[in-house]
């Protein structure tokens with residue numbers, strides 16, 4: 700008997716894992732910052748640094764990953780983006796195999812914001828006893844400026860995440876499209892079989908992830924040691 704398939708396979712395993720682990724890391728970074736009295740700073744550093752490695756991985760994956768993970772698949776020009784947006788406001792959801800044109804730009808924004816936030820954190824300090832591992836690579840006043848930006852980008856990131864989740868709910872409630880299910884199972888209904896991906900490229904994903912992680916660990920190891928007193 701032919702096995703029952705529920706939809707066309709569009710999301711590869713690395714892209715799906717990337718998203719849900721990124722969600723955990725970014726949530727962990729926010730929670731550990733908000734409840735810093737109860738959660739050790741190390742947890743904030745680990746969540747943030749892992750998010751950075753994931754973003755570096757995703758940037759490479761956007762060029763060498765399977766079809767729908769590629770930037771060329773979902774970053775469209777303004778004309779295509781606006782005509783898609785118009786269709787959505789008329790409560791139509793034109794069939795798209797991967798990310799939608801508007802979703803694509805939102806995704807790029809999220810990737811850039813998380814990448815910037817985690818990079819800034821590496822140089823930040825809290826004027827008391829916590830500092831990122833790259834703190835001693837810059838002067839104290841530069842670190843303070845970067846810490847200010849770390850706070851600012853955190854606010855922008857929260858707004859972007861809120862819009863992202865609202866968009867997902869809008870698709871579910873108004874357009875009756877379950878994007879979350881697709882990103883969990885990898886499969887989407889109403890997409891032609893010709894748009895299916897044929898491989899997850901797991902081996903390549905592991906190599907890219909290990910290289911990105913090793914690079915960050917190496918940079919942390921060669922960074923000058925933190926002073927015992929910050930100032």
Ligand code: HEM
Pocket residue numbers: 714717718721722723725726757768797798799802806809810813860863864867878879880881882
């Ligand atoms: C920390 C919070 C979050 C961040 C930083 C984030 C970031 C992202 C990114 C970067 C992508 C693109 C995936 C890729 O192609 O690699 C994405 C897609 C997606 N996210 Fe999130 N996300 C967050 C939270 C959530 C939550 C809570 C949900 C569920 C309600 C969700 C549902 C989705 C869905 C369904 C997609 C695929 C959209 C599509 O089909 O085009 N995300 N997200």
Ligand code: HEM
Pocket residue numbers: 724725728729732733743744745746747748750751813816817818819820821822823824825829830831832846847849850853856
């Ligand atoms: C996605 C990743 C990250 C998020 C969402 C995040 C979020 C935050 C937030 C919300 C704060 C509190 C800001 C405030 O006082 O209002 C904070 C503070 C801080 N974070 Fe992060 N962070 C991330 C990554 C990192 C990383 C990778 C490091 C270092 C390894 C780091 C180091 C710090 C430091 C030293 C502070 C205290 C200085 C300050 O208040 O700006 N963060 N972070």
